[in-house]
Amino acid sequence: MLINIDASNGLAIYDQVVRQIKYAVANGTIREGELVPSVRELARDLTINPNTVARAYQQLQSANVLDSVRGTGLIVKKSATAKCRKERVTLLRQRIREVFREAKQSRLDFPELKSLVDEELERVNSTKPANGESE
Amino acid sequence: MLINIDASNGLAIYDQVVRQIKYAVANGTIREGELVPSVRELARDLTINPNTVARAYQQLQSANVLDSVRGTGLIVKKSATAKCRKERVTLLRQRIREVFREAKQSRLDFPELKSLVDEELERVNSTKPANGESE
Amino acid sequence: MLINIDASNGLAIYDQVVRQIKYAVANGTIREGELVPSVRELARDLTINPNTVARAYQQLQSANVLDSVRGTGLIVKKSATAKCRKERVTLLRQRIREVFREAKQSRLDFPELKSLVDEELERVNSTKPANGESE
Amino acid sequence: MLINIDASNGLAIYDQVVRQIKYAVANGTIREGELVPSVRELARDLTINPNTVARAYQQLQSANVLDSVRGTGLIVKKSATAKCRKERVTLLRQRIREVFREAKQSRLDFPELKSLVDEELERVNSTKPANGESE
DNA sequence: GTGGTCTAGACCACC
DNA sequence: GTGGTCTAGACCACG
Numbered sequence: 288m289l290i291n292i293d294a295s296n297g298l299a300i301y302d303q304v305v306r307q308i309k310y311a312v313a314n315g316t317i318r319e320g321e322l323v324p325s326v327r328e329l330a331r332d333l334t335i336n337p338n339t340v341a342r343a344y345q346q347l348q349s350a351n352v353l354d355s356v357r358g359t360g361l362i363v364k365k366s367a368t369a370k371c372r373k374e375r376v377t378l379l380r381q382r383i384r385e386v387f388r389e390a391k392q393s394r395l396d397f398p399e400l401k402s403l404v405d406e407e408l409e410r411v412n413s414t415k416p417a418n419g420e421s422e
Numbered sequence: 423m424l425i426n427i428d429a430s431n432g433l434a435i436y437d438q439v440v441r442q443i444k445y446a447v448a449n450g451t452i453r454e455g456e457l458v459p460s461v462r463e464l465a466r467d468l469t470i471n472p473n474t475v476a477r478a479y480q481q482l483q484s485a486n487v488l489d490s491v492r493g494t495g496l497i498v499k500k501s502a503t504a505k506c507r508k509e510r511v512t513l514l515r516q517r518i519r520e521v522f523r524e525a526k527q528s529r530l531d532f533p534e535l536k537s538l539v540d541e542e543l544e545r546v547n548s549t550k551p552a553n554g555e556s557e
Numbered sequence: 558m559l560i561n562i563d564a565s566n567g568l569a570i571y572d573q574v575v576r577q578i579k580y581a582v583a584n585g586t587i588r589e590g591e592l593v594p595s596v597r598e599l600a601r602d603l604t605i606n607p608n609t610v611a612r613a614y615q616q617l618q619s620a621n622v623l624d625s626v627r628g629t630g631l632i633v634k635k636s637a638t639a640k641c642r643k644e645r646v647t648l649l650r651q652r653i654r655e656v657f658r659e660a661k662q663s664r665l666d667f668p669e670l671k672s673l674v675d676e677e678l679e680r681v682n683s684t685k686p687a688n689g690e691s692e
Numbered sequence: 693m694l695i696n697i698d699a700s701n702g703l704a705i706y707d708q709v710v711r712q713i714k715y716a717v718a719n720g721t722i723r724e725g726e727l728v729p730s731v732r733e734l735a736r737d738l739t740i741n742p743n744t745v746a747r748a749y750q751q752l753q754s755a756n757v758l759d760s761v762r763g764t765g766l767i768v769k770k771s772a773t774a775k776c777r778k779e780r781v782t783l784l785r786q787r788i789r790e791v792f793r794e795a796k797q798s799r800l801d802f803p804e805l806k807s808l809v810d811e812e813l814e815r816v817n818s819t820k821p822a823n824g825e826s827e
Numbered sequence: 828g829t830g831g832t833c834t835a836g837a838c839c840a841c842c
Numbered sequence: 843g844t845g846g847t848c849t850a851g852a853c854c855a856c857g
Contacts, residue, residue: 299847310528325829336849341830349754352535357570358829358857375528380538382524385431386517387546390424393445394578395511397547403515404539411522412532433839435762470840471763561797569855580798606857628783645798650808652791657816659787662696663780667817673785674809681792682802704832731845741834746845763842763844829857835850842844 304343313371322360427468439478448506457495574613583641592630709748727765762820
């Protein structure tokens with residue numbers, strides 16, 4: 288499955304769907320012109336309400352990622368891949384910058400921040416390969 | 423005052439106040455035994471609702487950072503500095519971990535993530551105002 | 558063929574087909590007794606779903622514009638030209654009235670509306686290709 | 693009341709709300725910085741479901757017309773008035789152009805179109821409410 | 828089958 | 843009180 292919902296992380300479900308679809312488009316898991324799963328199908332798979340999926344899909348339409356084809360479904364728009372790829376980097380950069388700003392404001396000294404970051408970077412790197420898609 | 427509220431970043435205002443007070447205690451900007459600004463004063467300075475400040479202060483009291491002194495106001499508890507200093511690292515680590523989790527989920531490859539992080543780390547280091555030993 | 562489908566303007570495709578067939582009958586592009594293109598052919602030409610064409614043709618039959626001839630196809634009924642010509646004005650008047658109602662509701666002042674209309678009227682007049690006698 | 697809902701005109705209710713709020717902002721009926729009616733209040737007044745109003749308001753937020761102030765309500769953003777005013781003209785122009793394109797395609801001859809338009813323009817002008825445009 | 832809209836009712840965080 | 847989210851269930855138009 289392309290999407291994992293974490294109901295308890297504070298992020299709205301529809302927003303998790305939006306982001307993960309964008310990520311899937313960014314890294315080519317879903318290609319331009321392809322149909323995304325239907326509202327009802329995705330809702331069933333994630334065991335969430337169809338309205339929630341519909342809401343996510345609507346946001347993706349107004350973000351120019353998806354396009355609705357009447358009676359057929361929703362397809363990934365041309366040029367969405369590049370768009371999502373850029374956006375992914377921008378988004379992450381923003382969030383990283385935000386956290387670093389907060390660290391700076393807390394006056395954590397730079398070496399300590401750096402070691403903290405490196406530690407966590409190492410951590411995420413080591414767990415990364417494990418989480419392939421073997422299912 | 424050392425608090426910056428960003429009303430538009432999705433984080434609860436009271437939570438931003440809580441975190442930033444903790445940081446201020448951690449780095450000695452507010453010392454143990456000192457009075458924090460009154461609810462009304464802080465609310466006026468930040469142009470936020472006094473109830474929001476009150477709520478933040480309540481949380482800080484139940485977190486053993488502040489103590490109410492009858493007829494006087496709220497002071498920073500003894501031992502709060504050490505406590506907050508420890509917590510500061512924990513809080514920042516959490517936020518860093520969150521961001522990295524998101525990066526991993528987006529399948530950005532590790533080298534790209536690393537360069538992104540290093541870039542921003544460099545950036546925050548160079549713009550740091552009063553740097554060096556923060557304590 | 559004289560039909561242009563705009564899949565992205567919110568109007569139902571079958572309805573665009575219906576209206577444009579009526580217009581074609583009204584201005585004599587298709588004459589009484591003539592065969593209209595087959596469902597499959599029109600669907601192929603417009604690259605839309607055959608069901609959609611079929612639906613449009615059904616509506617045109619119940620509107621007494623088309624008549625089915627067994628084993629042959631659909632032909633324009635006798636008296637359909639006059640009928641469609643009348644209806645053409647009615648249909649256009651309706652749409653014009655709708656737009657003006659919207660303008661009024663938006664409280665655009667009348668002079669501004671008038672100049673907008675005149676401007677666009679000028680525009681359509683100058684770009685009109687084969688004008689004059691519509692038959 | 694600033695908004696009239698016509699349940700039977702084919703347009704989605706939330707969309708009617710969106711447009712009419714934009715119009716109200718465009719002509720200064722609601723000023724920048726002012727609160728719009730609360731979701732529940734407007735829903736009660738229009739006797740529609742609060743979710744429908746909420747949906748309209750969300751669209752207005754992503755269109756940079758409204759801004760949410762936590763626990764307070766939704767206010768009209770700075771610069772929204774100019775934005776809405778421009779958009780109003782653009783929108784109407786588009787719709788007028790569309791109708792004229794359709795008239796042209798139907799091969800209605802220009803004089804007939806012009807008289808149709810003038811007739812309806814006269815009509816809308818004479819029924820224009822209170823403040824008219826006798827100026 | 829598809830998406831789009833609407834209602835109803837519920838819970839949450841925040842002011 | 844405010845907006846924000848989610849569920850559930852319904853109806854529509856379209857292919």
